[in-house]
Amino acid sequence: MTKQNGPKQTAKTPSARDARLKAALKANMARRKAQARARAEDVAQDTGNDPQGSEKDS
Template sequence: MADKNSPKKDDKSGDAREERLKAALKANMARRKAQAKARAASEDKTGKDEG
């Protein structure tokens, strides 16, 4: 009986884990995108100052 309950518990925790990982990945990608955008903007300013 305990074996039947364990997979259900694992599925729920697995789903919760997957949701947490998905949210963390989305936040990480947004942060990286913002960093890349900031770097590109700073490079544009540096390039304009030099030339």
């Protein structure tokens, strides 16, 4: 009636979990860096190419 969970099964589970979490964290960081680069690029374009900027008085 009782299940025997050997130490080998529990030993594999944390390492598999750690590997999965490490991969997820790496993907999340890459996604966040890409978002930050895109935002910085948008800000640079907005400040440099403002068509209604300083030429309103002309």
